[in-house]
Amino acid sequence: MKNTVEYNNKAILELQAAMKKTKNIRMYKRYSVVLKHFQGFQNKVIAEMEGLEEHAVGSYIKKYKVNGLEGLAMKKPSGAPRKLSPEQEQELIYVITNNTPDEVGFEANKNWTIKLICQWVMLNFKIIIKHSSMAVILHRLNLSYTRPTYVLKKADKEKQEVFKTDFETLKKHLDGLVDTILFQDESMIRDYQAIQKTWFVKGQQRKIPTYGKNAGVKLIGILDYETGHVYCEEHDKYDAVVFLEFLKKVLSQYPKGKIVIVLDNARIHHAKLIQPFLEEMKDRLELMFLPPYSPELNLIEGLWGWLKSSVVNNVFFKSVNRVKDSIQNFIRTINKVPTATIDRLCVRM
Template sequence: MDILILNKIAGHEDDINELKSALKKTKNTRLYKRYSVLLKHFDGFTNRKIAEMENLEEHTVSTYIKNYKSKGIDGLNIGHGGGAQKKINSLQEKLIVETITTKTPEDVGFESKMNWTIELVRQWVIKEFNINMSHRGIAYVLHRLNLSYTRPTYVLAKADKEKQEIFKSDFKALKKCLNGLVDTILFEDESMIRDYQAIQKSWFIRGQQRKIPTFGKNAGVKLMGILDYETGNVYCEEHERYDAKIFNDFLENVLKQYPKGKIVVVLDNAKIHHAKLIQPFLNRVKDRLELMFLPPYSPEMNLIEGLWGWLKASVINNVFYKSLPQVRTAIQKFISNINKVPTQTIDRLCVRL
């Protein structure tokens, strides 16, 4: 079993307080990540572990730490190099962001092109603004506008935006009740973790592919879990199936995990969550536990969904397990390790709502 031993760096309380304050105030995602890197450094994590946690290269982590030590917090305002005076004004910058985030290239005249690349952005800038810029210059502009080349995710087209906004408003009000009328907010979900889940990008020798052997089977571990919105703690159970009786038992175990105070559980609209069988239990514990349902077709608003993706990317994807017990062990180690440093779970999963 991997044991995480932290050698906390002493004598940097002022640095830590300054970084925490800056992290809370910034709206720049790149600076947020850099502050987070330094806080983990002062917590005693190695550069390699920080790189793994923050999805960065190890040399990048080293650069952030080196710049901070030489120049202080201003050293984290790392630009993308010098260059000529800005060719694009602020109104044009806003239009670039709006176009990239709300339209496809085909929408603005590039036939049969559905995904933005730097070259397509460059061509659009020439066409729209009559400004000729280099590939590197456009890349700099995109970075400065806080845009990045990322993998998209699916959302359900049936989602009701109005209901989603109502939920966000209700959840905002719920948060204000924390440590008052409400003591704990939990996000609940179920997930099947298969013995081999998916292939994802990984570093390997150029021109070659990593080979992942499989048995061609489709077995998996069924998990039912909760994510504590305030503390970042994760609690999961494994079950052979999902039904109302098991969900009822799971909620009873949640009350055992939180023996005091009022709990609100945020969850989706699966049939077992509305089953008649669980209603007597909910009526009996209504002073202690309440269910708050997400809008239909809104999995991205269930924060624990991010946990399943994190788990799979960390210990399941690109890995071959010969047996389900090995999968179970990997899952248990992952949950145990993230619960040792719940702040990283909060930073990763609990800041979206």
């Protein structure tokens, strides 16, 4: 047991020193992978942390245990002819970057792996390439195993620019034709919202207790563009009745002056049920709709991210009431210093 501990400690020190010394990004990653192994992380976790396949993680660890740092050294090209022609390489790049696997014949697969890529090459080019060789080819073609991100495809840039111009005009009417500008939105906060990175003891992971429940809270809120004040309500559902009552609550909070609420095109915001009320209160209340697929223009969207990262992520709540308490405590706290909310959420428009 003592020898094992000594070996692990020696390996950790050796790998840390190698990481400090190397200027090669790929070698740094290899050292980092093996270091995490000796720090106690499982291969599956290491693969996710480093953006690699689990097969590669196991390979690096095995090479190090057999031959030490030399086992991790990158082999120099042998000068052997490339297995794929330049035309085939370009086609491969195009397929990986423009199609998901199910779109090119691999049913029920949405994500490219080296195994699937090898199969695609064999089916289309009749060339067999082993896993390790394909990894080398993909790196050479400037492809990497990365985490994707979401993007809205249908946003109309022209409509967005029109909205920005209209909003600039609206701001000029503050303290004149308009007294208050509010940004409104809904959000769902779950009791198991998300795991995000946090500082903790090096080589260890924070353990978060769970309760096996999937409850959540639906929020409706407003952000005052000029004062930074935030108001949120919790509800069991979103519908036109809830939204109508929320509008009435907004008017009660701002009993004087003209209010313009900036909001998205959710169905409940256009519901027939609210139209008579809007007509009746047209001198006091106006809805200004955002262009479709433009959440980045709704300033209160930033509030939800702020809320989740501050008091919801990395926490599993025991009950819905605990979620509600955490949310309202956050709102009360930021409302004590509304200038910070203005600086964080409102200065970009």
